Every structure is written in C-alpha cells, then in structure tokens.
Amino acid sequence: MPHSSHAPQPIIYTPNNPSYSVVLNSSIHNQRFSSPWTPKPLVIVTPFNASHIQATVYCSEKHGIQIRTRSGGHDYEGLSYVSNVAFAVIDLRNLNLISVDVKRKSAWVQAGATLGELYYRIAEKTANLGFPAGDCHSVGISGQIGGGGYGYLTRKYGLAADNILDAKLINAKGRILNRKTMGEDLFWAIRGGGPASFGIILAWKLRLVPIPPTVAVFDVRRTMEDNATKKFVHQWQHRADKVDEDLTIYITFRTVSSVDKEGNKKIVLEVAPRGTYHGSVDKLLQLMQKEFPELGLQRHECIEKEWVESFLYFNSFRNGESLDYLLNRTSNYNLMSFKAKSDFVKEPIPDDLFKGMLRRLYKEEVGRASIDLFPYGGKMNEILESAIPFPYRFGNLYMIHYFVQWNEEMNITASKKHVKWLKRLYKCMTPYVSKNPRATYFNFRDLDIGMHNNKSCTTSTHGNIAKARIWGMKYFNNNFNRLVSVKTVVDPTNFFTNEQSIPPLRTHKKI
Template sequence: MKYFSLSSSFARIIIVLYSISLANSARTHEDFLQCLTTRISENSTNTSKTFPYITPNNPSYSTTLNSSIQNKRFSSPSTPKPFAIITPFHFSHVQATVFCSKKHSIQIRTRSGGHDYEGLSYVSSVSFVLIDLRNLSSISVDVESKSAWVQAGATLGELYYKIGEKSENLAFPAGDCHSVGVGGHISGGGYGYLTRKYGLSADNVLDAKLIDAKGRILDRKSMGEDLFWALRGGGAASFGIVLAWKLRLVPVPSTVTVFDIKRNMSDAATKKFVHQWQRRADKVDEDLSIYITFRTASSIDKEGNKKIILEALPRGTFHGSVDRLLQLMQKEFPELGLLRQECTEMKWVESFLYFNFFRNGESLDVLLNRKSSYNVAYFKAKSDHVKEPIPDDVFEGMLEKLYEEEVGSTSIDVFPYGGKMNEISESVIPFPHRVGNLYYIHYFVQWQEEEVDITSPNKHITWLKRLYDYMTPYVSKNPRTAFFNFRDLDLGMDNNKDGNTYNNISHASIWGTKYFKSNFNRLVRVKTIVDPTNFFTNEQSIPSLLV
C-alpha cells in the first residue's frame, strides 16, 4: 500500500512537471510571436497589417509546410514541425525573426526549395521556427556585366528563365532540377552540366548578402573574405541566413545539343561503353558532360515473355552543334552508337525543359513552377567519390544489386569531374573534391508506402547501406568523402536536444571531413569567430570551439 502511494505521488509529480513544461513552452512561443509582431511593426515602411507568419491553427499552415517538402520521410504526422512558419517579404522580416529567436532561445531552420535530402532545412528535434524564403525570390540580370543578383528563395528554374529572357548566350553553372532552391544549392556547392567547363555554382559567386547572428545584413566587403569563403560550399546555414547571391554568368553558344537515351546492359557494346566512360568521361572535351543513370525496368522479350532488365540511361549536354557532338562521340565513345535522331539542338535555357521532361512544346514559363517534375516519395540517398576506375566486374556487381529492390525503385547515377574542376585548388572554397576525382556516385532508393513496423529498420534503407558497404574498397578513402548537396545523416549527427550542441569537435569532424576534408578545420575557425555561441545550428552543422 505504501509502494502504491509513493508511485501515485511520483506519477502526479511527473504530470505536474510535464504540464508546467508545456505551459512554459507555449508561453515562450507566444512571447516570440508577440516580439516578432512588435519588431516588424516598428520597422515597417508600409501600412500593411499582414504579418509574415503562419501558426498551426491557420488553415494555410499545412499547405505551406508541405508545399516544398520533397521527401515523404519528413512529412508524416510524427515528424517534428515548426511552431510557426515565417514567410518574409522583406529582409527586415528575417532580421526581426533572428532578433526574436535569439531573445527567446528559439532555433531557426531556413528553407529555400526544400530539397535537403535529410529535411534539415525544415525539421528539427527541438522547438523551432521555419523561415520559408519563397517570397524572397527576385532576380536581376545584368547582361553588360555578365552577372546577376538572385535572392535565396528563388529556384534554379526561375534563375534560368530570367537569364534566358535577357540573353541566349549567357548561363549559370548549376543543377538541372528546376525546382531546387538557389539558396541551398549554391551553399552546398552546386553541380551541373556546365561544371566541367566553368566549375561549381559556388565557384561562380561574386558577392552575397547575409544576416548574421547579430542581425546585421552583411555583404562580401563587410563580412570579410573568411566568412565569404565559408558560405560558398560550406553550408551557409551554419553561419547565418543568406538572403541573396551575386553570380558570375558564363558564355554559352547559341546552340547546345542534348540527348537522353536508353541502352540495355545485357548488350556487350553498352557494357564496353560504361567501362570506357569510367576511364574517359573526366578527360573528354570540357564542352561535353555525360551522366549515366542505371536502374531496373520491366520489359517483354521477342517471345512475349515478361522480364526484368538492367538499363543504362546516358544523358548529356554538348555546348555545340550535333555534327560536332557526333564526331566527338565517335572518337571517344563509339560503343554507345549515338545516333543523330537521338540528339536535339536547342538553346541552353531550353535544355532545362528537356531534362525536366517538358518535351511537348511547353513554353519556358513552366520553369517558373516551383513544383518538382518528379513524384514525391519516401527516399534515401548516399554518395561517393571515385579516384580510380572501379574494376569492371565490381562495377557490374554493384549494378546487379539493383535487382534486389522493386523494379525501378532504385538507381545509381554517375557524374563526371575533370576539366575546370581539375584546375581549381581544393581549398579555394570549402568544396574540396577536385583534381584526382574521376566522378562521383549517387545511390538512391525510393518507396511509396510508409513502413508498417516503424520499430524495425527500414528494409529499403538497409538495402542501401549494404550497397554502400559493398563499395567501400573501391571508392575514396581516408576519408571516404561525400557530396554535401546530398546530405547524409548516416555519416554522423550531433545531439540537438539540450540546446548545447556541437561542442564535440572531434565527433563533428567525423562527418565534417567527409564533406570538406581539411577545409573542415577552417570552417570551424570561421564559425567560432562569426557565431561563437552556435546560434545557427542544426543536426549536422559546423560547430563552434567556444560552446
């Protein structure tokens, strides 16, 4: 009886403490929103009474939150959600959010396009507000100076559209998915069809506007070269909130030639092409970039029997005419047997319609649609860098593992380096994967239904990890490197629940050196100077030495 009494008392104490905690949390949230409202009102230059935040009791909350989520792993009812979504229309709204978040010890997540592979731009394990930059998306292109200012909430599609409006002979080196946000893409490096000729997106940044932990708006001159260095490929969210980038635009010819074809890996010629690609794709003319996707597909043989085949899907861009491309392909990759009718000449900006599967005469206006061309699914991905050609039998063994998952649900992509990438030092910006890297691999698995037994390891992710383990002896080593744009929390994650995060530099260096190699140490030094109290933080951000 005495035991029952003590247990009941303890339970009541726990309930009371939990209720107090909830009440304190709610009060903090209310105080934050009141601070934000007051701060914006005091600094407002217009008479609008609409404040740029949405709370869960607002009918548009779920729509706004889910509209940019690209991975269904982070859209379930159990996924932690922000207690408010800030949708700033002015830089001052972002400043107000930083001020009030710091005052009330609230963490911030910042989202431009929502393509963070691990959802870190809109998910947190602690109470947080989400700054969704979608309204800060203006773009100004200056043809004369060959530059453009683009706000961080714009998408790559919007950027390409604006460049194409002004000139068919200017471009920007970045990815081909039109719905990716400019802010995160550039801050993680940014790879695309122009990379072999002009480098990464981050290699072509001239200036930036950033709000730091003190709420100041800084440009390159006022922030200094160390911080400007860190933003370009080092994950800007660790250091502040990028509001806009000034970009160097690069020349392209009036005509580019593209192709996107299918070949069967059971064909000896296709296998020979793939093995030749490993050894030559980084060395060919820098005007040519060929990616290859490998996946399984359903097929019907000559006898009418259903079967599963392994496909290779080479797709490429050549900055020149189809005649020049065919000559080059005959010289470098005759095994592919690329045909004239498989190639299409077009303007550079039109190639992004093509690679986003707008191939039925759609206007460039579709690039302005922030919605992805791909169906949103549950997915997980990992990445590797290759420094020496993988033995042919091992490469084929890697591809054979695609049969272990559902047809078409997995893919392995390979992307070439070389060209300009070999000319840039690995310390010029934080992105270090330069000379000596032949190509990088992107492993991907997706599924449509949530796992029924959430207590067991996800079978699809387990398969992906087995594939990753299989490749260990054949990819980069000491460290085994990864591409930051393909964020992977399997590499390491810090506890972010107690507000005293990332104080273990040695632990953070495990994943930090995989992304940044020795540049990680400089990133830590910059972080310690510009954000010593670690205000800008997430589950995989650069730590400060002083926390």
C-alpha cells in the same frame, strides 16, 4: 516573382492557422519528412523583406528557438524544415527577385529563387549567358550554392559556388553583411560550406558565363545485356573526365520491366546516358564517335536546344511546353520518400566489381532504385581544393549517387527495408571509392555518417567537435578545420545550428 495580390499576405503561420500545413508541405520534396509523426515547426515565417528576417532572429534568440531556413526544400535529410528541438522555419519563397546585368555578365539573385526561375530570368535578357548550376528546375538556388552546386556546365566553368562574386547575409546579431563587411573568411565559408551554419543568406551575386546559341542534348536508353553497352560503361569510367570540357555525360542505372521476343516479361538492367554538348549535333556525333563509339549514339537520338530549353528537356518537358514551366516551384515528378548516399571515385572500378554493384539493383523493387554517375575533370581539375570549402577536385574521376525511393512511408518496416538495402550497397562499395576520408557530397546530405548532439539548445563542446569531425571531414576534408575557425569567430554562441552544422571551437553558455 513576389506575390502581386492586392490583399495583404500573411507572414506568420502557426499550427492554428488553416494554411499552416499547406505552406509547410508545399516545399517538401521527400515524403519521408511529411508524416504525422515528423516534428513540426512552432511557427513558419514567410518574409517579404530583410526586416522580417531580422525580427525573427531577434525573437528566436530571445526565446531559445532554433531557426531552419528553407528556399527550394530539396535538402535530402529535411534539415531546412525538420528538427527534434523547438524550432521555427524561415521560408524564403517570397524573396525570389532576380536582376540580370548582361553588360557586366552578372546577376543578383535573392535566396528564395529556384534554378528554374534563375534560368528563365537570364534567358529573358540574353541567350548568350548562363550559370553553372544543376538541372532540376525546382531546386533552390541558395541551397545548391551553399553546398557547391554541380551541373552540365561544371566541367567547363566549375561549381555554382565557384562563380559567386558577392553575397548578402544576416548574421546572429541581425546585421546585414556583404562581402566587404563580412570579410573574406566568412565569404569563403558560405560558398560550399553550408551557409545555414553562419547566418541567413538574403542574396547572391553570380558570375554569368558564356554559352553558345544552341546546345546538343541526348537522353537515351540501353541495357547491360548488350556487350557494346558494357564496353561503353567501361570506356566512360576511363574517359568521361578527360573528354572535351564542352561535353558532359551523366549515366543512370536502374532496373526496368521488359518483354522479350517470345512475349515473356523479364527484368533488365537499364543504362540511361544523358548528356549536354555545347555545340551542334554534328560536332557532338563526331566527338561521340571518337570517344564513345560503343554507345552507338544516332542523330535521331539528339536534338539541338537553346541552353535554357535544355532544362525543360531534362525535366521531361519535351512536347513544346512553354518556358513558363521553369517558374513552377514544385517538381513534376511523383513525390515519394527517398534516401540517398554518395561517393567519389579516384580509380576506375574493375568491370566485374562494377557489375556486382549494379546487380544489387535487382534486389530492390523495379525502378525504385538507381545509381547515378557524374563525371569530373575539366575546370574541376584546375581549382584548388582550398579555393572554397568544397574540396574534391583534381584526382576525382566521377561521383556516385546511390538512390532509393518508396511509397510506404506509413509502413515503418517497409521504409527500414529500403534504407537497409541502400546501406548494404554503400558498405559493399567501401574498397572501391575514395578513402581517408571516404568523401561524400554535402548537397547529398547523409545523417548516417554522424551528427553532433542537438537534443537541446546547448552549444557544441570539444566532444561535439570530435563527433562533427566524422562527417565534417567527409564533406569538406581539411577545409573542415577552417570552417570551424570561421564559425568560432562569427557565431561563437552557435545560434545558427542544426543536426549537421559547423560547431564553434570553444564551449559557451546556452543560447
């Protein structure tokens, strides 16, 4: 919750302030953007109320300074705290109040709250309600909603952005708007279309969803050397989107070091299915035996948890740790540099080609690269592509997340090597994933797929519209056109802009 110290807390941090670097780095989860040569903000503002944000908007507009807004800091390309132009960061860490209304099954959440804080505050009030967002506790709730928000409840209730009832936003004129005063077009745009293109979110009103008293979870390890595991992966491709919507199974593939029976070290390809079933272990095992008997899931590999406890489990807190860990705004993983890409799959990838994709993991350092699969189906098939900006619904079997991380950020050659590996993998998958457009997930932001020119504070021209369409269609498909229309109306001077923000349709004077 907001800081409770009696001493007045600073609101503005400039590079001359001894705490500037601490505040800047505290929310950076990708060390690729914490090197000495990474562009830094002219100022960091940590507001305690809306008026602080309004003043920052007025000042930034007056002096031609762009704004970057940060809550959790998990954005893949660092766009909430990095830019090549003169910019200020509004860090919302102090705006993290959460008000849960059990009777109305809703909650108001300030934009600076994390998923862990949200889950903790819901659990304080009830064990029978939850919210369909992600499983990483340190992710900012506002950023995840802004791009869609996928999690273990999505197959049953849709994305986080599908479950928003209202919002409070500060626009380019410094006005505070809610759903009624902003209008349905803008309310549509900010739920999955990237609110940073349209304003600064102050708070979201969430629709909370029913959950059972306990959920059954598992996180197991197998290897692709096992024929049964290969059959499981094949079956998962064909069935994971069609099974009971109470069951969601993610799969991660990575290479690991192993020792054979003779004591010889070797590298094997690990398969790590992890899942949540909204029911008992008994019912989970029955369902798994019916749908995925090849996995051979055993009772001792499953555990029943309260829904909120499952997030401790999936964040590797498995030794009876307190729920207070969910309030920690930092990740419990070793922070490294990383790069990621994503794809959507409409037809199962043939087994031999799938095997070829996985073989490429051997070309990276052991354990430093992974391929994740996230199943679709269920509620996602029922929501129209145009309901919110996130369009990828019916007809998508699963999403692929390609990921590589490394430590040698100071070694530019090494960094380029890892990124080059990822780009080659992504290129080789072109024939087997979605086409026209080749879809990608906005919350897995990827600057490789094009950006409009942002080297000055000039607004977008028709040429920039064409450039933006390259990535805009990949993220939003035909919804991109409506996003441009909304942007043109609500922010025609393009005050809220970044390297992949929605551009307005018409050309205007400089900010």
